[in-house]
Amino acid sequence: MRIAKILGLLVALVGLMVVGGFVFILTSYPDVAPAPQIDVARTPAQIERGQYLAEQVTVCQTCHTPRDYSMFAGPIKQDRLGAGGERWDQSMGLPGVLYADNITPAALGEWTDGEILRAFTSGVSRDGTALFPLMPYHAYGRMDVADAEAIVAYLRQIPAIEHDVPDRSLDPPLNLVVRLMPQQADPQPVPSTSDELTYGEYVTTIAACSACHTPLTTDGQPVVEMGYAGGHEYPLPTGGIVRAANITPHEASGIGSWSREQFIARFRAMNGARESVAPGAFNTVMPWTDYGKMTEQDLGAIYTYLMSLPAIDHFVVRFTPGI
Numbered sequence: 001m002r003i004a005k006i007l008g009l010l011v012a013l014v015g016l017m018v019v020g021g022f023v024f025i026l027t028s029y030p031d032v033a034p035a036p037q038i039d040v041a042r043t044p045a046q047i048e049r050g051q052y053l054a055e056q057v058t059v060c061q062t063c064h065t066p067r068d069y070s071m072f073a074g075p076i077k078q079d080r081l082g083a084g085g086e087r088w089d090q091s092m093g094l095p096g097v098l099y100a101d102n103i104t105p106a107a108l109g110e111w112t113d114g115e116i117l118r119a120f121t122s123g124v125s126r127d128g129t130a131l132f133p134l135m136p137y138h139a140y141g142r143m144d145v146a147d148a149e150a151i152v153a154y155l156r157q158i159p160a161i162e163h164d165v166p167d168r169s170l171d172p173p174l175n176l177v178v179r180l181m182p183q184q185a186d187p188q189p190v191p192s193t194s195d196e197l198t199y200g201e202y203v204t205t206i207a208a209c210s211a212c213h214t215p216l217t218t219d220g221q222p223v224v225e226m227g228y229a230g231g232h233e234y235p236l237p238t239g240g241i242v243r244a245a246n247i248t249p250h251e252a253s254g255i256g257s258w259s260r261e262q263f264i265a266r267f268r269a270m271n272g273a274r275e276s277v278a279p280g281a282f283n284t285v286m287p288w289t290d291y292g293k294m295t296e297q298d299l300g301a302i303y304t305y306l307m308s309l310p311a312i313d314h315f316v317v318r319f320t321p322g323i
């Protein structure tokens, strides 16, 4: 009798803690400051810098524009720039269904500059919804404020495209846990280009190379000791599975034997290229056509940074054809 009473109390206590934790997460998270009150000037220089970043470096438009996978590396459909609609789901190991939102002025017209900036640097939408970090906002949170503002200036003047994107649906418990993921942006100034290693780290970070090239645990956390060693699998719309390459300086399984010139040439080769791909043939999610237009300085700095990383011996089979 006494034991049953104690057990009953314990169950009630655990229940209370669960409910308490639930309420705490619902009321206290996402734990991110209100959107900053800013007024982005939108000068031509700012728009030019923003376009370069959003289209070639931080590749916002690679995700927020439908891609044409009948062509190698899925170049974006230029006439749908920013209209959104790309879908990620359980077939890619995601616990839910996500859609890239429409980020043209047709969708963001009512948003303040600060609300747009907070969404991609801290992971909180205009209405306070916690965004899922498939969009690499933890990396963007380290962007120089001037660079983030340049992206806002650019987004304000791309053509408005009316396009309703479906709402996401996250499987439990992710629908609750996602609230813990946004993080207050921690911007850092753009390092001087004369310090190529530090500058290269900055460009590599905001280009979010790690988002694909660092393997993830089953609950979606990057495996830090496997930084840039590749292996993450992507099923392709044209059939087969492509895996992120090992881009650490390991001689045999990474890119350690590549010269700086070879590295830059590999990107340049895909600069805006449009080669059609037969169903089931080698294709990739790596946005070569967008990154391929990065400046020589930025690609070279990325190379210098990657070469400074620990060489990890991890052999990756880059492609398995579909059946």
Ligand code: HEC
Pocket: 054, 058, 059, 060, 061, 062, 063, 064, 098, 099, 100, 101, 103, 116, 119, 120, 125, 126, 130, 131, 132, 133, 134, 135, 136, 140, 151, 168
């Ligand atoms: C890897 C793909 C990816 C990249 C790269 C990416 N996004 Fe996103 N973005 C998404 C997804 C997916 C969502 C929706 C997330 C969700 O619903 O939880 C999103 C949401 C947003 C939102 C919120 C829209 C809303 O209605 O809530 C904004 C604004 C945004 N992105 C802007 C950007 C900008 C600017 C960049 C570049 C600096 C960028 N995105 C890069 C995939 C991406």
Ligand code: HEC
Pocket: 204, 207, 208, 209, 210, 211, 212, 213, 234, 242, 243, 244, 245, 246, 247, 254, 255, 266, 283, 284, 285, 286, 287, 291, 302, 318
């Ligand atoms: C959307 C996911 C994605 C992003 C983002 C991405 N990559 Fe990749 N990358 C891949 C995949 C998948 C492959 C393997 C298939 C291929 O070669 O295209 C690859 C291949 C490569 C290769 C070729 C390696 C080899 O052995 O041939 C290099 C170099 C590379 N990536 C560098 C980068 C750099 C640098 C960045 C950031 C500027 C980056 N990647 C961002 C997915 C990505």
